Amino acid sequence: MSGARVLATAPGRVNLIGDHTDYMGGLVLPMAVQLGTTITATRGGDRVELSSAQVPGAVSFGLPVKDATTVEPSWGRYVAGVAAELGATQGLSGTVESDVPLGSGLSSSAALEVAAALALGDDGTPLEVARRCQLAEQRATGVPCGIMDQLASAAGVEGHALLIDCATLDITPVPVPDQARIWVVHSGQERQLVSSAYADRRAECERAAAVLGPLPAADPADIEALADPVERARARHVRSECDRVRRFARVLATGDLTTAGQLMRASHDSLRDDFEVSTPVLDELVDELCTHDGVFGARLTGAGFGGCVVALAAPGVELPGWQVHAAAGARVELLD
Numbered sequence: 001m002s003g004a005r006v007l008a009t010a011p012g013r014v015n016l017i018g019d020h021t022d023y024m025g026g027l028v029l030p031m032a033v034q035l036g037t038t039i040t041a042t043r044g045g046d047r048v049e050l051s052s053a054q055v056p057g058a059v060s061f062g063l064p065v066k067d068a069t070t071v072e073p074s075w076g077r078y079v080a081g082v083a084a085e086l087g088a089t090q091g092l093s094g095t096v097e098s099d100v101p102l103g104s105g106l107s108s109s110a111a112l113e114v115a116a117a118l119a120l121g122d123d124g125t126p127l128e129v130a131r132r133c134q135l136a137e138q139r140a141t142g143v144p145c146g147i148m149d150q151l152a153s154a155a156g157v158e159g160h161a162l163l164i165d166c167a168t169l170d171i172t173p174v175p176v177p178d179q180a181r182i183w184v185v186h187s188g189q190e191r192q193l194v195s196s197a198y199a200d201r202r203a204e205c206e207r208a209a210a211v212l213g214p215l216p217a218a219d220p221a222d223i224e225a226l227a228d229p230v231e232r233a234r235a236r237h238v239r240s241e242c243d244r245v246r247r248f249a250r251v252l253a254t255g256d257l258t259t260a261g262q263l264m265r266a267s268h269d270s271l272r273d274d275f276e277v278s279t280p281v282l283d284e285l286v287d288e289l290c291t292h293d294g295v296f297g298a299r300l301t302g303a304g305f306g307g308c309v310v311a312l313a314a315p316g317v318e319l320p321g322w323q324v325h326a327a328a329g330a331r332v333e334l335l336d
Ligand code: GLA
Pocket: 018, 019, 020, 021, 022, 023, 145, 146, 147, 148, 149, 302, 303
């Protein structure tokens, strides 16, 4: 038992544009935010024992992990999934603190996974850590998620959003201009049906890609020629969303927030009409925000089906949510 005391911190993220593209090898533009999750713990023993300041009930499980899906309380499954991916045999005992609003679309689960990986001693590159945490999330929840959330948390760069090509996993930091204010507003609607609908959408995209090849580069005429109207619409979203991400990254870098806002609005419309992951509550909130003085654009962010909207606004605008800043990625310190 080494007894080292560690402090591991990992940020949540907001996705500015590029949803439901990561698992198809497309482009995304998330940024790590100043809200994060911190694990303070002593390494050693063969159990993971963590209590949380926010959620009642402590997590306690033995190593090596046999089945992450049965750990209670359920937030412990993310930690157990990570321990299983790492093949961890050295335990931890400590506390988890988080100011990432839970289940709000700011990737509280990815922040917990990445903090847990670092606390458990994962010393891989941000990409390696993110990959293990993505597999941990799939293991813990059964949702076939992509890598965006974990990679944004592990690889965040202060003051920058990350343009990630999910085919090559190349990351290009894009500076967020000083005059851009980014807000996350909760719709008040809890996410619904996320796991099954997410898996359905991914399967529909994969069927389209089996005919067309990689969707981010598919020829629009070939997409329109697909026989199945559902696959056609899903493919159209992935292709058009990747184009929007590319353009958004360009106009953000030049400070053209008007065009950036229009691209966000177009992204929402595509997620609503072609990808069918919006809800009337999200649509109404986006419509309302887009007519608000000083707001350049808004869109649902993350998986959809409820949860949060992200808005791009001018300085001085106050919205009923969290104003977020682009923060650095996860880190770990040995305390003594
Ligand atoms: C969730 C998943 C991500 C991504 C988004 C949609 O947040 O965890 O991998 O697919 O949905 O863009």
